[in-house]
Amino acid sequence: MSGPDRPLVAILMGSKSDWDVMRAAHETLDQFGVPHECRVLSAHRTPAETTQYVAGAEGLGFEVVIAAAGGAAHLAGVAAAHTVLPVLGVPMESASLKGLDSLLSTVQMPGGIPVGTLAIGKPGAVNAALLAVAILGVARPALRDKLKSFRAEQARKILAVKLT
Numbered sequence: 313m314s315g316p317d318r319p320l321v322a323i324l325m326g327s328k329s330d331w332d333v334m335r336a337a338h339e340t341l342d343q344f345g346v347p348h349e350c351r352v353l354s355a356h357r358t359p360a361e362t363t364q365y366v367a368g369a370e371g372l373g374f375e376v377v378i379a380a381a382g383g384a385a386h387l388a389g390v391a392a393a394h395t396v397l398p399v400l401g402v403p404m405e406s407a408s409l410k411g412l413d414s415l416l417s418t419v420q421m422p423g424g425i426p427v428g429t430l431a432i433g434k435p436g437a438v439n440a441a442l443l444a445v446a447i448l449g450v451a452r453p454a455l456r457d458k459l460k461s462f463r464a465e466q467a468r469k470i471l472a473v474k475l476t
Contacts, residue, residue: 314379316347316414317347318347318372318373319347319348319349319368319372319373319374320345320346320348320373320374320376320448321341321348321349321376321377321378321448322348322349322351322365322366322369322374322375322376322377322378323337323338323341323348323349323350323351323378323379323446324350324351324352324353324362324365324366324377324378324379324380324387324391325350325351325352325356325379325380325387325416326352326353326354326356326357326380326382326387327352327354328329328352328384330380330404331350331352332356332391333380333402333404333405333433333434333436333437334350334378334380334402334437335424335437336437336438336441337387337402337437337438337440337441337444338350338441338443338455339436340438340441340442341441341444341445344441344445344455344459344462345443345458346448346455349374351365353365353387355386355387355389355390356386356411357406359390360475362387362391363390363394366390366391366394366395367394367395369395369397370395370397372422374397374445375397375398375436375447375448376395376398376399376400376444376448377391377395377398377399377400378396378399378400378402378437378440378441378444379391379399379400379401379402379427379428380401380402380404380437381401381402381403381404381414381418381427382403382404382406382414382418383404383413383414383417384404386420386451387394388400388401388410388427389401389417389418389421389425389427389432391427392425392426392427393425394423396462398428398444398447399426399427399428400428400429400430400440400443400444400475401427401428401429401430401437401440402416402430402436402437402440403415403418403429403430403431403432403433404433405432405433410434411433411472412432414432415429428440428443430443437438441463442459445458445459446459
């Protein structure tokens with residue numbers, strides 16, 4: 313797809329169970345009017361398809377990849393290994409270590425293959441989308457202005473809080 317509706321951000325997750333969290337990234341990008349695509353691709357169960365998709369992402373017009381990073385967090389790392397596009401990893405909460413395993417394996421990528429690492433879970437998914445908006449906004453003043461308005465609205469809400 314080309315033109316204004318072509319997806320600029322790819323949101324990837326290793327299984328449908330990650331959608332409960334990654335939906336927050338989807339909704340945030342929708343809020344800003346950023347075209348994106350959401351896919352289930354597994355670094356372990358569909359390695360060839362995952363590699364093909366990520367390696368071809370730049371040629372398809374994508375500019376940012378957001379990847380759910382569960383457990384060993386290989387999806388974000390594999391994505392980063394196959395593209396020079398910014399890859400933003402969202403650590404998923406795990407049953408055994410509450411997402412600390414996902415966080416540490418995402419943030420500890422070897423030098424030379426960066427993955428921008430966000431918070432564990434939904435706050436990380438929202439912030440990954442907001443960071444993607446900021447990245448895209450470098451070359452898109454209208455998008456940057458939407459982000460400025462979003463931040464101003466956050467400030468207005470906080471300043472309007474009355475405790476007594």
